[in-house]
Amino acid sequence: MSVAPHHPPGREAPGTFGPEPQPLSLLVNGEVHTALADPATTLVEFLRDALGLTGTKIGCDRGACSACTVWIDGEVAASCMTLALDVRERSITTIEGLSREGELHPVQRAFIEHDALQCGFCTPGMVMSCAQLVDSNPDCTLEDVKTAISGHLCRCGTYPNIFKATLAAAEMTRAAGKKK
């Protein structure tokens, strides 16, 4: 998993920020949210503590377990390794925003169907990575799934069911694509 770049090439960098806490606006799950933050605030701290979006977890706080995985402009990123101020003018998707119009993402449905979770603490991060994989590559293979979650730690040992669930979600997505 790569850490989000400070700002995408070709775009103008946002203005200066801090050092005192000041209002910070981020586009999260399709809505602009504003809250006070100082420059050291990580994205996951902003999501959890300022916005109350506690679905995104922190397992290690150093980018090693991927429990904090969110999407930044549709790409997976470790939100514990991303400063909140660096993702101004970017689009953030969290586990709370993955369901669209009340309908679960195929990966969420498949995780339930295949019991791809136990204690569930790593699950939001796992779901975000697997959903990104299925959305971007519905033809993904077992190897692709293993690669997509290779940075994620699940201590309960749900991997075999995550493999099955993600491949099943990919199949659902392919079938839905053909119908269209």
Added chain:
Amino acid sequence: MSSDSLEQRTLSAGIVGDALKQVTRNVPRGEPPAWPTNAELQVVGKDVKRMDALDKVTGRARYTFDVQLPGMLYARTLNSTVPHARIKSIDTSQAEKSPGVRAVHVLERLLQAAELRDPGEEANEPYPVIRFAGQPIAAVAATSARAAEAALDLIRVEYEPIDHVTELEDAMQATSPPVFPGPTEHHATAGGGGAAKGLPQKGNLRGPSKGGSRGDLERGFKEADVVVEGEYRTQVQTHTPLEPHGVVADWRDDELTIYASTQHVLSVRDEAADIFQLPKEKIRAISDYTGGGFGAKYGIGNYGTLAIHLSRKARAPVRLVLDRREEHVSVGNRPSSLQRLKIGAKRDGSLTAIELRSFGTGGVAAGAGVGSCHHSMYSCPNVSIEHYDVFTNAGPCAAFRGPGQTQGIFAFEQAIDAVAARLGMDPIALRDKIDTRDADDVRARAAERRIGAEKIGWSRRRASGSDTGPIKRGIGMAQSMWPYIVNSYTTCEIRIQGDGTVEAFCGTQDIGTGTRTVFAQVVAEELGLRAEDVRVHVGDSRFPPGPPSGGSRVTSSLTPAARNAAHAAARDIASRVAPLLNANADDLIFRNGRIERRDDSKTSLGFAEALRRAGIETLVHRGDRRDDYEGYARKAGELNISPHAIGGVQFAEVCVDTQTGAVKVERVVAVHDCGRPINPKLVESQIFGGVIQGVSYALYEDRRLDGPTGVQLNANIDQYKIVGSRETPQIEVHLIELLGGQSSTDARGVAEPANVATAAAIANAFFNATGKRIYTLPMTPANVLAALRAE
């Protein structure tokens, strides 16, 4: 419940589809009639989807980690930077003045560690003596985590260093610095832990404990035709739950609410009540979701004690969640072991003598034993066991999935494999010969060996070290044994409203094993409903008392109490609805959401409609976990231990690169029993988890301390290697349905049996691949190359 009057009943017992027979049992009066096999049930034995899966895949599940209360403060802990020292002074005055700080507290007494039998020379110490680097000393609560962290730097601690020792074999030497200045006791508390009382202690060596010894060892070895000997070593493993230990403590007026990431809400309440001298009814412990525990999350702990003190001082809720380093260092680990094991056997395979001399270090905690397998699994008249706990200046051990047994079986099942090799016997045939007690686990393993051998393809197993190239493949097997434990108290309550709403309550918790789901299934089965029609409430100390999520005892304890409560509710409803259907209550059955006449299913009412027409407003029924119908072999505290155990047999196929020392586990076949499986899908998930943790223990995990400083070098997730997606082998689970005729559901646990045999199965496969024994865990390239070079 031993005062229950008993009645004789004839029940089916044995392995379903294999050898069911009728047995006579003395059953407590009022127990529901025995269920038929799973095939004849509607909800139980089915792959019902996990009840809390939707909350978990959407991020709505609220863990202790996620609790956010108005005015909540954030606390951080100050931990010792040195491994062994007296604290001469602590100055918190600057920290108290730091911006945002609302309270500071210095810990008065260290929990989770052994204590001096005679406080003696430490009686006048102003603060607990530091015995490991990372030992908690004090904590600060502030308006933000960052403010708390900044204040920690302002606390001044004056240490007077003492010599320290971190490695087991150094600590065993007479010349080693002592971790404690005198003999110790480690009392069991509501927070777990504990070791046998009154054992001798010399320096850091506490013991021996000789439990399980019998017969005449010398005679046993004289009678042996072959003797195998080995010295096995296992490493320290840390639990590493994804959600760290943590609490939110909220002390208001004289009531204390504790949100805790725990395996037992009642242990949190009870230990807090003890420390703060509060009546238990003034404390409420809540755990909606716990992000993994694996044995380390019991009681209030040092961190929880600090959080409560801070909340009381600051008059605000306080969140204290450990960071990843603290989680690795200070709240538990699987102790290491050094096991010298010698086994004598006759030519026909029968065992004549087993001698175990073992040592284990749980750091500053006692209780580093290596399980019961050596003396309880196989028939052998002469057994001699001596175990010593060895103290080191390292964080305390805690129970960890199959505590003791996982270390023990790694050595013991390899030694049995070695006996088979020496005798030229097939390892399975040897087990057939020696695994012969009269108990359910023995019968289960016999079936599991047959099933597993077929699934793994045992017949294609070659002689050890058959591959001639650098890459060598092999197959091995090992057996599991874990006590079948019933919690001494478990009560469930069922509340049914006139609108058909069914709720079920128990003060147990669901740490990810699926407790909510099996609870709902059992209630639903009895009431003829779907599992999702039952709203389950767990994780609150105010509910009727329930079991800890440890020892593989929740399903065995909870489900009979749940069934008994639901059965009483169903009988109550039946008696009120019977007149509406012109039937006797006994002739009504609950099925497919309806209440119908047994002789005429067309004469029926929907469940809710029946309640309404019978004028039922609210029904409340409770059910207790009665004693097992055959009673128990022994009782230890809240543990009732059956004469029957839980079995399990695992087969592993490995590939060893003899040039690099890399070992890959390619495939595992895990064949298990857990009495009546309530939800086979969830059982499979548990077994996947047990096997994966076993592979991780066998191949990768290893807590490393720096000798000179006592500091853990890999207290994080990037350097403490745990199995990930790429190292997960292909795992096949096969489950047998075993009826024991012991309770109203006949369910048993599986979490621990699924873990204890894995490392030994891999080690035996390693021997089959290479012709060399791997005596030392983990099977890192260095350890593997050393094993391959050995004579």
